Amino acid sequence: MASNSINLDGPAFRHIPAGVKAKLRPIAIEKIQAIYDWVENECIPREPVMEAQVQARKWAMPPLMKELREKAKAKGLFNLFLPNTFKESPAGLTNLEYGCCAELLGRTYWAAQTVNCHAPDTGNMELLAKYANDEQKKRWLQPLLDGTTLSGYSMTEPSVATSDATNVSIRITKKGDTYVINGRKLYANCLWNKDLSFYILMGLSDPENPDQWARHSMLIVPADTPGITQVRNLTVLGYDWAPEGHGEYVYENVVVPKENLILGEGRAFEIAQGRLGGGRIHHCMRLLGQAERALELAVMRAKDPRFKPRGKLIGDFDSNIERIAQMRLNLDAMRFIVYNAAETIDLVGPKAGRQAIAQCKILVPVGVEKLVSECMQMFGGQGVTQHTPLPTLWAYARWARLADGPDSSHRHQVGRDELKKAPAITERHQTYNRRAKEFAEQYGEKILMMPEDSL
Ligand SMILES: Cc1cc2nc3c(=O)[nH]c(=O)nc-3n(C[C@H](O)[C@H](O)[C@H](O)COP(=O)(O)OP(=O)(O)OC[C@H]3O[C@@H](n4cnc5c(N)ncnc54)[C@H](O)[C@@H]3O)c2cc1C
Structure with missing residues (x-):
């Protein structure tokens, strides 16, 4: 599709601010339009079929997901999240340009996976592209880029405050040409899912090191390694999030070869810092799409002639007109925050851009959570049932306040930086x-x- 035949006032670009639109390059315009068409035509109308297949099989990738992934790959829609700073980047999009795609993907929870842009594989692909050696890239990164396998990221633990990762305590002990792992982990994708092939695990390898930032290492742990027991799948806000899920694990004398060490012993913090580039705000980018979807539902309900409390349409009450206005204003303001963070990462990198990232991670999930809750309210009783996607949209926004680090720790950092002035x-x-x-x-x-x- 030639980008000059694409209508920049069309629905794919409807919510993109003029200043951002002006910066989009032809390749980005093409991809945004293609992602819009993909989500609207191939994903959203298939939501009920996907749900039925997930419920029927639970812990395996649904056939429909496999089919859509093949199709999306053939259309050149895979891995758009990888920014232009990586040689593996398929389209060389900037984080800002990808942000426009990611919002559209957010309109249905699983659309990102159809185009291989889903967490935690995105973060793992960035990590491996940046820090793995050639052999590791061939064995572990390439299948992820090809979309033939899935991975997990395992940092959080049940008995320590993991938001301060210096507390990570699962033990990694060197033994000959191997590393032996003992301890417990929480979260990271469910082992029951047979499409999962490995975890990237952070553990304590040198507890006596006087430098607390050099005590931890990262290992690639194949999911079928003996000694890993999944205690349970964690429900998150009551949902099992199958087929990916969130496991709770015991590691007992789990042995991996020394070749599975990433970058070097004691270098986990260096890697963890580098892992969190644009990926840190992907959830927020997608939450904008979720919020747009929720608002659409509320608007539809507000004008539905079947529902007339006190003889008036729900949308004819002044309080609801104001409510809708406030949601639109808040959503557009959140979009500026997300785009600003994405562009800041493009311009100065994630380290110098940490204030913009923190602003995004603090304000957007909580803002979307509130917005979806208001939409539920306008929808009445059905708004909190499976009759609408609102409960899952709300749950996603709620847990996004915790995943990848709680908003409180970002607030702590912003406050400390402010006080340093x-x-x-x-x-x-x-x-x-x-x-x-x-x-x-x-x-x-x-x-x-x-x-x-x-x-
Ligand atoms: C849906 C979901 C998916 C996840 N996926 C993964 C995954 O794939 N891999 C993985 O390793 N982990 C994952 N996590 C875990 C998540 O990253 C952690 O829960 C999060 O980083 C917080 O760590 P913690 O649970 O150990 O809480 P703690 O570190 O114990 O923190 C608890 C609370 O203390 C408060 N707090 C912490 N620091 C500060 C501070 N500086 N100032 C003020 N208050 C503070 C906050 O309220 C915080 O929520 C996931 C979580 C969710 C909800």
Whole structure:
């Protein structure tokens, strides 16, 4: 499809702010349109069939998902999340450009997987592309890029505060040409899913190291390694999230070859930092699409002639007109926050852009959670049942406040960074006061000053 034949005022681009639209390159315009067509025509109308297949098989990839993945790959829609900074990037999109695609993918929960842009494989692919050696890339990265396998990321533990990953305590012990793992893990995809082939696991390899940032290592652990027991699949907000799921594990003398060590012993933090590039805000990008979907449902219900409390359409009550307006304004404001974070990563990288990332991770999940909740309210009793996708949309927004690190720790970081400005701010205000005194003397005015010691 030639990008100059695509209508930039069409529905695929409807919500993209003019300033962002102006920056989109022809390849991005093509991919955004193609993703829009894909989600609208191939995914959303198949939602009930996908749900029926998941319920029938639970812990295996549904045949429909396999079929759609093959089709999407053939259409050149795979792996668009990999930004132009990777040589493996298929289309060389920027994070900002991918953000426009990801929002559209968010319109149905599983659409991202049809185009191989789903967590945690996206983060793992970025990690392996960045830090794995050639042999590891061939064996573990390539099948993920090809979409022939799935992976998990295993950091969280049940008995420590993992949001501070220096607490990670599962033991990795070197033994000859192998590493032996003992301990417990929480989350990371469910082992019952036979399409899952490996975990990237973070563990404690050198507890005595005086440098707390050099005590941990990352290993590739094949899912069929003896000694891994899945205690249960965790339900999240009551859902089992099959077929990926979220497991709880015991590792007992799990042996992996030394070739499965990523980058080097003690380098887990270096890797973990690098893993979290654009991937950190993919959930927020998709949540915008989820929120648009929820708002559409509320608008539809508000104008549905079958529902007339007190003889009026739900959307004819002033309170609901205002509610709809507020949701639209909040959603558009959240979009600016997401796009700003994506563009900041493109321009200065995730480290220098951490404030923009934090802003996004703090404000968007909680904002979408509230928005979906309001939409449920307008929908009445059916809004919290399986009659609408609203409960799953709400659950996604709620758990996104925790996944990849809780919003509280981002808030903590933003607050600390703000407080670090105190000395410079104080100095500036002392200068104001000194100058105010000088001006007062110059104009012969008697002024009320701050106490002398604040000068
Ligand atoms: C749906 C879902 C999927 C997940 N997938 C994965 C996965 O694939 N792999 C994986 O390893 N993990 C995964 N997780 C786990 C998630 O990353 C952790 O739950 C999260 O990082 C918090 O760690 P914790 O549970 O150990 O909580 P803790 O570290 O114990 O924190 C508990 C609470 O303490 C408070 N807190 C923490 N730090 C601060 C702070 N600095 N300031 C103020 N308050 C603070 C917060 O309220 C926080 O929620 C997933 C979680 C969810 C919900």
